[in-house]
Amino acid sequence: GENVEQHPSTLSVQEGDSAVIKCTYSDSASNYFPWYKQELGKGPQLIIDIRSNVGEKKDQRIAVTLNKTAKHFSLHITETQPEDSAVYFCAASTDSWGKLQFGAGTQVVVTP
Amino acid sequence: GAVVSQHPSRVICKSGTSVKIECRSLDFQATTMFWYRQFPKQSLMLMATSNEGSKATYEQGVEKDKFLINHASLTLSTLTVTSAHPEDSSFYICSAPGGGGASDTQYFGPGTRLTVL
Numbered sequence: 609g610e611n612v613e614q615h616p617s618t619l620s621v622q623e624g625d626s627a628v629i630k631c632t633y634s635d636s637a638s639n640y641f642p643w644y645k646q647e648l649g650k651g652p653q654l655i656i657d658i659r660s661n662v663g664e665k666k667d668q669r670i671a672v673t674l675n676k677t678a679k680h681f682s683l684h685i686t687e688t689q690p691e692d693s694a695v696y697f698c699a700a701s702t703d704s705w706g707k708l709q710f711g712a713g714t715q716v717v718v719t720p
Numbered sequence: 721g722a723v724v725s726q727h728p729s730r731v732i733c734k735s736g737t738s739v740k741i742e743c744r745s746l747d748f749q750a751t752t753m754f755w756y757r758q759f760p761k762q763s764l765m766l767m768a769t770s771n772e773g774s775k776a777t778y779e780q781g782v783e784k785d786k787f788l789i790n791h792a793s794l795t796l797s798t799l800t801v802t803s804a805h806p807e808d809s810s811f812y813i814c815s816a817p818g819g820g821g822a823s824d825t826q827y828f829g830p831g832t833r834l835t836v837l
């Protein structure tokens with residue numbers, strides 16, 4: 609089955625700096641890669657996703673890149689703000705309607 | 721975007737009792753829903769796939785007789801934790817795929833915090 613690895617497990621950044629989280633996956637059949645933000649005590653919220661027919665996608669301060677050959681994808685957050693502090697999860701699936709395999713999560717702390 | 725709700729948001733029960741958690745898709749229909757469990761400071765682990773009108777599919781290691789799933793309608797799936805024990809205390813989260821076309825994605829509920837005393 610699919611195995612998703614996520615690094616780093618914790619990430620501290622100064623407000624205004626960029627944050628990068630990286631994930632690798634094992635199943636070459638995976639073609640849907642969402643990123644979720646989870647605040648304490650709440651369910652995950654989708655922040656951006658990418659499909660395998662696209663190499664990069666951007667939404668304001670958030671961007672995701674995908675390298676299918678190397679089987680890795682990354683989340684980039686620019687101009688970080690304190691409200692970006694949360695746990696971020698990457699996931700992979702063979703389609704957007706199927707089972708998601710989650711990475712272990714990254715605790716991001718943005719200090720003012 | 722599509723909304724998924726869960727009820728209750730928090731439940732405390734005594735060991736040996738059963739607890740039912742509801743997952744609803746509020747503005748779309750979901751023939752499939754997923755149930756996840758999340759222990760503190762850990763990732764989401766898929767427990768089972770709930771299928772409307774048919775039996776749920778359980779992940780390896782998940783006891784189907786302990787975690788009963790019923791998907792009786794296109795907008796409601798329920799998870800019943802039977803004979804709950806303290807080790808079942810966890811954060812239970814459901815998700816449902818929806819959106820349509822290029823916006824297909826999975827929408828997660830707010831989660832249910834179960835504490836078994």
